[in-house]
Amino acid sequence: MLKRDAVALARSSAPVFAALGDTTRLQLVQRLCDGQYYSISQLCAGTALSRQGITKHLLVLERAGIVKSARRGRETHFAFAPGAILPVQSYLDYVSTQWDLALARLQEFVEAPEASAVKPAAN
Amino acid sequence: MLKRDAVALARSSAPVFAALGDTTRLQLVQRLCDGQYYSISQLCAGTALSRQGITKHLLVLERAGIVKSARRGRETHFAFAPGAILPVQSYLDYVSTQWDLALARLQEFVEAPEASAVKPAAN
DNA sequence: ACTACCCGCAACCAAGAGGTTGCCAATATG
DNA sequence: CATATTGGCAACCTCTTGGTTGCGGGTAGT
Numbered sequence: 001m002l003k004r005d006a007v008a009l010a011r012s013s014a015p016v017f018a019a020l021g022d023t024t025r026l027q028l029v030q031r032l033c034d035g036q037y038y039s040i041s042q043l044c045a046g047t048a049l050s051r052q053g054i055t056k057h058l059l060v061l062e063r064a065g066i067v068k069s070a071r072r073g074r075e076t077h078f079a080f081a082p083g084a085i086l087p088v089q090s091y092l093d094y095v096s097t098q099w100d101l102a103l104a105r106l107q108e109f110v111e112a113p114e115a116s117a118v119k120p121a122a123n
Numbered sequence: 124m125l126k127r128d129a130v131a132l133a134r135s136s137a138p139v140f141a142a143l144g145d146t147t148r149l150q151l152v153q154r155l156c157d158g159q160y161y162s163i164s165q166l167c168a169g170t171a172l173s174r175q176g177i178t179k180h181l182l183v184l185e186r187a188g189i190v191k192s193a194r195r196g197r198e199t200h201f202a203f204a205p206g207a208i209l210p211v212q213s214y215l216d217y218v219s220t221q222w223d224l225a226l227a228r229l230q231e232f233v234e235a236p237e238a239s240a241v242k243p244a245a246n
Numbered sequence: 247a248c249t250a251c252c253c254g255c256a257a258c259c260a261a262g263a264g265g266t267t268g269c270c271a272a273t274a275t276g
Numbered sequence: 277c278a279t280a281t282t283g284g285c286a287a288c289c290t291c292t293t294g295g296t297t298g299c300g301g302g303t304a305g306t
Binding site: 006011013015019021022026027029036082085091092094102105106 | 129133137140141144145146150152153158159203205208211212214215218219221224226229
């Protein structure tokens with residue numbers, strides 16, 4: 001992966017990570033990921049927060065693209081939108097892959113140090 | 124997955140998500156995930172932030188378990204620590220799986236509505 | 247028409263995040 | 277020893293976040 005792609009991936013992933021960086025919102029996503037639509041009142045039930053608190057969290061999720069909303073009658077329904085989590089998974093895959101490659105290089109280094117020396121980062 | 128497990132997963136994942144919810148920190152992780160150790164000054168090079176700014180970000184990553192530090196001489200070295208991202212990947216896997224199951228149920232519903240009606244959430 | 251419900255808007259508040267600067271201690275290096 | 281590098285600590289600032297309350301407006305049910 002080119003470095004500029006990595007930077008772009010970081011830029012597109014950061015808002016999604018930030019939106020998921022809250023216990024309340026993670027639990028909301030867990031309730032929503034069954035594909036159904038839920039009204040705000042339904043999502044408030046069972047939580048200790050006020051309706052406005054839940055609403056704010058839902059708006060955060062919607063701005064990050066993790067959730068979509070549709071007003072129907074007097075109710076606003078929210079549902080999971082799977083698209084936003086793709087760059088996040090890509091980012092984690094990238095990090096995991098790099099880590100695995102690093103382990104592989106280390107293994108190779110241990111087995112044949114003179115043939116594949118890992119150059120330490122230049123100071 | 125039981126609901127209490129899901130809640131526990133959310134609780135353990137949220138701090139990691141939050142720590143990754145920043146472009147600067149995502150780029151730091153990208154630089155660190157090659158398995159090598161880097162000093163703070165090295166990680167400062169190329170960024171527009173001050174050393175203290177980078178240090179704060181590194182401490183956030185360390186408190187979330189994404190990164191580990193070791194002082195050696197006058198330098199503090201940081202390296203990637205892969206353990207913390209496991210619950211995050213588990214969470215995303217859970218959400219993706221639930222979403223796929225929901226799609227599968229929808230598909231089944233379309234093909235045989237009378238045999239597998241999805242009960243809409245009760246109001 | 248009246249009532250109950252669902253929700254959006256605005257104001258407000260406390261706490262934390264992100265970032266800077268200044269200063270000082272410790273370690274390398276000549 | 278003198279000096280430059282490295283970085284930890286503390287103070288400070290601004291903006292955002294997470295949360296609340298109060299109020300008013302639309303929608304549904306009777």
